[in-house]
Amino acid sequence: MRELTAGDAADYLRSSGRLPAGVAVSVRELSGGVSNLVLRVDAEDRPPFVVKQCRERLRVALEWRARLDRIWVEHATLRVLGELLPPGAVPELLFEDRDEYLFAMSCAPDDSETWKTRLLRGDADPAIAAALGGYLATIHSDAPNHPTRDASLADTSLFDELRVDPYYRTTARAHPRLAPQFDALIAAMEPPIERRALVLGDFSPKNILVHSGGLVLLDFECAHLGDPGFDLGFFMSHLALKRIHGVISDEQYRRLADGFLGTYFERLGDRLGSSEDVERRGVAHTAACLLARVDGKSPVEYLDGPGREVARRSALALFAQAPDRWEFLHRVLDSEARVHPR
Template sequence: MRELTPDTTADYLRETGRIAPGVAASVRELSGGVSNVVLRVDVDGRPPFVVKQCRERLRVAVEWRARLDRIWVEHAVLRVLGSLLPADAVPSLLFEDRGEYLFAMTCAPDDAETWKARLLRGDADPAVAATLGDLLATIHVDAPGHPGFDPTLADTSLFDELRVDPYYRATARAHPRLESRFDALIAGMDLPRERRGLVLGDFSPKNILIHAGGLVLLDFECAHLGDPGFDLGFFLSHLALKRIHGAIDDRAFHALVDGFLGAYEARLGDRLGPAGEVRTRGIAHAAACLLARVDGKSPVEYLDAPGRDVARRSALALFDAVPDGWDAMIRVLDAEARRRG
């Protein structure tokens, strides 16, 4: 595979006929990813676009490799979501190169920034959270039956490689008393077909771009037909981490969670089984993901040592309490947040 860089991408695009000879082009690498190289290409006379190429070794502190064909999972998800979601909610595909493990897509507006960046500076708009809840439920419920759904997305092996093993099994090794709980949570994701949704596996603020005209969802290489509760817990753990960090206060945290969950459950209904069952699994995944972000293979980078302690205590308290609903989960998180205060 020819690994593209900002210095070599324009030549590659000319050699493959995607930029005409002699047309000026500039390339720069976009930040934020740990598993791919993402390059913005500006070409005279046409809109900018993005080239995304897979890398085998993920850019984290510990050794972590994943197979290159995961990029075609993302490609398959972009195809179905592009026709399922509102216009421009995901990038549009432009071309692909299977031999080089890359594809190109439209570029987000120039004023776009990650929702993570906004949250970390205290900009916590509950309307954004509500929109995300509605979009996620639409993806979970409607994507599996969509005509554009790729049957290969039923394969969960990449999700195991990129999430279950580095997050759940690695964290269980750090907390042996919870090993059986993690084992049960992993086994519980093997749901009957009618209760599975298209799970994104990386539905987090860093993969959501906000701009003046709306928002754009990114990064789908962990997607699979699976347990919707994982996406719920993964997303909620990120909101909890932002509060623990101090970027958002208690009131903003509650508003974000209420907006997200209210919109999600209104759209979901009982179409993937009883709402209470999805809720129970979501709470369990929230505890597991929260603990994984301090003691798994990919710890969150912005927490200090006291913050990591609060996140760890919060997760362990959720494991011990086994809350029976969202309100009970929030009460546990509130109690631990007050201890830091």
């Protein structure tokens, strides 16, 4: 595989016939990811587009490698979501190069910024959270049986490699007394086939772009058929972390959580089994993901030492009290925020 850079991507695009030989091209690397090279390409007389190429070694402090073919999981997921979601909600696929482990997609609007960026400056719009709840419910319930779904999405090995092992098993080694709870969560992540959702595995504010015309969802290399509770816990742990960090208030956190969860469960109904069971699993995964973002292989970068300790204590309290409803989870987090303020 030829590993592209911003400096030689234009030559690749010309030599592979993706762009004419004489066209003027500028390329710059986009920031934010740890597992892929992402390049924005601006060529004259055509809309800008993005080239995404997989990298084997992830850019984190600990040694972490992953299979290159995960990029085709993302490609397959984009194809399904492009059919399911409103126009523009995910990038449009343009071309692929299987030998070079890359594909190209449409570029988000120029006024886009990540929802993470907005949250970190205290801009916590519950309407965005509610819209995301609706999107995720549609993905979870409708994608598994969609005619464009690729058979590769039934494979959970990449999810294990990119999420279960670095997040859950690594964290369990740091907290041996919690190993049985983590083992039980892992074992339950392959529910009966009729209750499996298309789980994105990385549904977080950094992978959601906000612009004047709406939202764009990104990054799907962890997607698989599995437990919808993981996506709920992964997402909710990010909201809790922003609250712990102090960039959103307790009231803002509640409005975001209520908007997201209310729309999600209203749209989902009982199509993946009882909503109470999905809720219970989502709450359990929130505790696990919260602890994993402190003591797993990919700790959240914006918390300082005291913030990490509050997050750790909050997660351990959730494990100890084992709430099975969102309201009980919120109360535990409220209690920990009062006992261990920043």
